[in-house]
Amino acid sequence: MSLTNIALFGANGQVGRSILKALVDCKKQHFNVLVVTSPSAPEPYGADKENVTWKTMDLFNTSRQEMAQTLKGIDAVVSALNGPVLEAQIPIQDGAADAGVKRFIPSEFGMHTIYRRPNDDKGYLHPLWDAKEKLNERAVRHSAINEGKMTYTMIGCGDFYDQERENVWCPWTQKDVDEYTLHVIGDPDAPADWTNIEDFGLYITACLLEPEKTANAYLNFSSDTKSQREIADLLKKHTNKPVKLEIISLDVLHEVWDDPEKAPEELKNKSAFPVDFWMTVKGLQGSGRMFRPKGQNHNDMFPDVEDTTFDKYLKQRFQK
Secondary structure, eight states: OOOOEEEEEOTTSHHHHHHHHHHHHOSSSOOEEEEEEOTTSOOOTTTTSTTEEEEEOOGGGOOHHHHHHHTTTOSEEEEOOOGGGGGGHHHHHHHHHHHTOOEEEOSOOSOOOOBOOTTOOOOBOOHHHHHHHHHHHHHHTOHHHHTTSOEEEEEEEOEEOOOTTOTTTSGGGOOSOSOEEEEEESOTTOEEEEEOHHHHHHHHHHHHHSTTTTTTEEEEEOSEEEEHHHHHHHHHHHHOSOEEEEEEOHHHHHHHHHOGGGSOGGGTTOSSSOHHHHHHHHHHHHTTOSSOOTTSOOGGGOTTSOOOOHHHHHHHHHOO
8 A cells, every 4th residue: 555645734834834844855755745734724834835735715615525525536634633623534534435435543642641649539630632632532432433434543752842932841942042951840761752853753754654564543643851950960961051950749730730820920821731731741850750651662662763952952952
């Protein structure tokens, strides 16, 4: 089975851009890429390339029939959607099934970890993660998959560490500062999985290059596993600037889970994500629960995909 004609949704997002770039620049195989964006979205990367077709659609008001017509002749659909438009994955996959699409890659791209608080025998999943979980459950149980007409590849990863828009979440991405502060909730020595966004785009492309190997598979990719203290040491080494670890008690996370307004003022409105989500991720990292155990990362499936470690990333970013 060959997957040559690819439809990509969400190409203007930070993850979608990396996927599109990897597909367009792939040397091992020629991909024809249909990029579908909203009418108000700017021109995506590679829109001028001969192997890229750009189409705009209002995903909130596109019928299953219209989607099927758009995806006619497509071999694989990759969704990099996020936020409210994520619900559009339902008509996208339905239309893909009607169009005879062979592979569906839903917008997983994370690690959904259960939050637990003291003296509470229940576990909780943050609403942003739960929204993806619901769609993931539907995606892999789609009738076209059950009938063997379509396959899926579910791909998870670590925390994306090179989000340049996130000054607080990823402070090491900033250059024009005199010093750095890493906000740590819990244990600064707890290991966590981290993923480089460009690495991830290459990994998804590798999955499409070997479709038999990745059919109906749950895979995970991590570029590095490091504690916040190890990251601070590397940042100090490569920038020669002061690096501060601001340790926040897990008790603060438990308060913010109940009431986001209780978040420290310096952390409010500093991210594209809600502050309670940001703090939940950092708290789970500081609890040692945001790294996958041995055997649950699958980097070794595609050894040609390079792991950009923190050391390599910081060296490249701050080299004189």
